[in-house]
Amino acid sequence: MSQHRIVFFTLLGLGTVPLASASVVLPEPAGTMMNSSLPADIIPVSMDDTSHHSSLMELPSMEESSTGKYLSVNDAILLALRNNPNVFSAQLTRIMDKYNLEIAHNAFQPHYSLNFNQTYQNNQRSIYEVSPTVSLDTTMGTSFSVNNTNDMSGDQQTNLNVSQHLLKGFGAVNNVNYLNALDNEKTAKLSYQSSITNVVMSVVTDYRSLVSAELNLIIDQKNLKATQKATEDDALRFKAGKLAKSELIQQQATLASAKLSYQSQLNSVQTTYQSFLSQLGVSPWAQFTVDKSVSLPEVKLPSLEQCIQLAFKNNVDYQREVIELEETRRSVLTAKNNMKWTLDANLQQELETTEGTSGSPVVVSDVSASDPVLSLSMSIPIDNLQDQSSLIQAKIAYREAKENLEQSKRDLMIQVQKQYQAVLYDQQQIPIGEQSVKLEKMSLENVQLKFKFGKATALDVSTIQTSYVESQSSLVSYRISLLNDLMELDNTLGRVLNQWGISLRY
Template sequence: MLQRRVTLSILCLVMHSGWAFLAEAANAPRKEAGELSISLSDAVFIALRNNTSIRSAYIDRVAQQFDLRVAEDVFTPHVSINAQALRQRTAGTPKDSLSAAPEVTALTPLGTTFDFTWNGELTKSPGQRTRTSVGQFSFNQPLLKGAGIDVNMAPVRTARLTEQNNILNLQATVSQTIANVAIAYRSVMQAGKALGLAEEAEKRAATLLDNNKAMVAAGRMARLDLVQNEADLANQRLAILQAQQQVRTAELALLTLLNLNLQMRIHLKERLEAPAPNFSVDKLLSIAFARRQDYLIQSNTVEMSRLGVVVAENQRLWDLSLFGSATTGVDNGTKVQDRSIGLRLSGPLNDLHPEQTAVHASTGLKSAELQLEVIHQGIEQQVRTTIAAVQLGWRQLDVARKAKDLALSAVDIEKQKLAAGKSTVFQVQSLEMNYRNAQTQTLTAEISYLNSLTSLDLALGTTCDTWKIKVTGN
């Protein structure tokens, strides 16, 4: 929400795009190591294609979607058929028979079950031929236990809520991956800029040493004073080596997230841009409760628990059912016409298991509601804490920038005094050290502030919205 927006869309695990550069970056590097020049948006796109966590999540989606399909298929009429062809010989007499028995069963949201069966058989033996064709239709309508739309639709509604939670979990995985990539990208940026600062400091130390050597040659400075310059130059060269190691470590972490060749080197095209914070705490809290994946998942869990209570309470009732059947056809030449209808009542007299199930369902609902309250409180605390971190980070960045400018001015003034013989090498080196520290603090403040914006997006559940990424269940 607070970072630079790009337009991306996750429509499936393997996303197709016309961006030839990104396709090359995602696939070619495994064949040949080289240098990869990417922006932050490029890194996010590659991660969405290659990251193993996201790919694993989409693999799981195949089974999850099929589970929903099975649950929603419960009210679809199901057809089955049994058929047999038989040739046998009994006491030297051959006999051939052919039979078929298709069956259609259906369940309605009211709990009504319908069943239609047709039995057809043709038997042929020497001098005899018989034929049977009988159809039977039956129904069963629960009036207490198992009756009603709420009870019979509960499994379907639960499956749909589970599917919503699966998509929310996928969205959370994508959001966390994006945040990890952004932070890793900035770590590479921070290490690279720290290396640049170390190289600049080494150049300044070398220039100061050359100038002081000239002053020694002119008799304006003692040769012993050069020892401090030489030691400072050696320290700066050591700092460069340490910074190079930090750069490589950060690159490997980013390449691992992008699932690319670890032998590659990374060149960043992004520039540090830190926009000032401008938001309302109350508005962000309302956004968090509307978008946070864990809060929405728990809300769905509460609803599923309510459905479980409905089913459990219904299962405590006795089974009172209206049933009936009708049979018509011809059985071995005899016409068949049968009708029946009746009521059936059955129920336990001293079985505590149905009540036990209802008690567990009720306590499960209360626990789910309590957990929702805990998550609600945790989200509010996390959002307020993250907002405070963003606001404080912005103030720290502003102070660090001013301190860096003042430190640079102090170095320039002290160098002028040294050239006029009114200062010492030690004083200049001390101010140079202060300036390097100010540069490092400014860089750290910039990266920390940008990372706090990323953390705020995660706290609000708006990471995918910020990056214009649409996470679908397909």
């Protein structure tokens, strides 16, 4: 399977080599979902439309029409991932996060340094010194250091220094910063995933809002045309003396209401369209035509228990709290370590000493090495209230984190149950809404026929016509609501990107 990859590089003044990169990989679409259409006189239906579970496609190379290029929801996501500034910001943040982890890895690696000194004295030759040093810290609290000092005149000295923490600073506490850095990296990846997910959800929601607004505009437009035709017919009947003036006035009021509704919906479409363009990160003058068919996926939900377990495993906010609990536990370990006595062993060994005289060539007069020197140092804190306070605060923070995690676990279970039930409710609403539209249409046709023969009033026609329009709008709302509630459930389960076929390279 071929893949489309969006890769952002950031250069920090080091030639043309990128320091780090992150990317969003978009597989090609794997297929289409089943389409469930509305009556043809309400919503145009396309059986070729892909659902929200299909993967992202390349931008179509279609000829521009008077209303702009065709833009599917998949194309909209791809545009947003290319142009939305939040995506670019998330990419840059990942670069910094990677280097924070590199710093943590480097803590237990050998460190090298090279120092140069020059000393000026009156009436004497300047003294130059070169001092290379190698140091290494271990996870057990041991520090090694080897230093060589050479004054460029024949004198040089090589020293070895080894220190070991025996109480405070010994053992696992040395890994705290490193483990915290690993957890910070996990949190950073979760934040990156959350940022991309939010962009995808926002653009999909805005796309569907635009589709809903345009469908309602079509409904209002058809209603306006029908009302105008009915008003013209009633005016002719009034002139012929077959309709009371009050009936004509009622019909004219209905027409005015239909015009107002149409203008209001037209303004709503324009406002929603501008919000949609903002999410795409394109020019506010860009022109696109969205797919006004509403394709529903064949919903096959896991069991409620499976959804809850998926949420515990993948929910971003819950995983952050799990990581936070572990970090607060290590804070207690650090606070306890600070309360310990300090007992350090230090070994100093002069490995080599060379004495020479200035001039050329250098004459070595003596080479010697001293005996190793072992020393112990101890420090006993007495009434260290600051460290005691830090320990108490760390323990309290740990207990609060445990309680917060338990509460988050309960809240997450409730949230999954609510969203699960919302999807089931939406599925039940749609067939009822479709049946309601059919019945309202039949009622409108019947009352119009009665009105034609004087068996119903214009108010009766207006009332049922309004009810018919509302049932059409409600059906659009039910279908969009199902798609959005499915996406919200997927977000809680941490699988929005998977459902859209998007993979992240961290």
